[in-house]
Amino acid sequence: MTKATPGRDEMQMIAAILAGDTHLFHDLIRPYEHSVYMMTLSCLKNEADAEDAAQEAFLKAFRHLASFRGEAKFGTWLVSIALNEARTRLRREGTVRMESIDQTPEESGRVSPAILRDWREIPSEALERQEIRHLLQQAIESLPDLYREVFLLRDVKELSIAETAEALTISIATVKVRLHRARVMLQKRLAPQLEHHNPKKRWFQWS
């Protein structure tokens, strides 16, 4: 597998693809399959639809590759194409969810975290357990769409705040507000659940 290191190499690959070396497109997009799928899934909430939309997004990216000028990062450009594709599908099916109408709380109200007396670090090895992975997945699903998108790009895919803003075509200030809310909402829900599942603590109680 040819590794696509971001930036210059990508621009060279894109130039080569546009010049006819179309098979390079496979390598160009490999690093972004996961991001694109996560965003279509976040929007469509159905694996089959999300996969189809992701494929369609990659095809659109290929067909419009000449319009990519390199002002944005290629990855964020792909993510915005994927989101457009997913949102267009939602509109086409007339499935505008009630949630997205209710959910413009943006600046109103304040989200509070779960209050804890102490916190025992949960190591990454805990993720070997399916129940823990499930808790995290459900918590993400429970977020309002607007917050989930920001959280996925920034904290799961580890884009910068500026890149997240670019991919979602929202302002940096909006990213910060939504990110804050998403993180606090996740802490509120997950901290008590995870604490309960912490193997060390349980062992301590049983012994």
Next chain:
Amino acid sequence: MVLECKHVWDYISGYLDDTLPQETKELVQRHLDHCEICSAIFDSTRNIIVLMADDRVFELPVGFSERLHARLEREINPGASSTRKP
């Protein structure tokens, strides 16, 4: 100036990203130094973010890549796979 706990919570995200103005950051830091509850809240939030970023949490469906690249191949090179244009 001393910050109350609930005001400190407004800075969780900015503190973790280190995007707070120096002054605010120091106020938060000083509060965390002596407040166990806020320390636990910040630590748990950071811990949850670290866990979420792990590749094991969100996996692609089995066969996703194969199906994607097969479809790309079909649509990008609709002719025969043997006759690639120069």
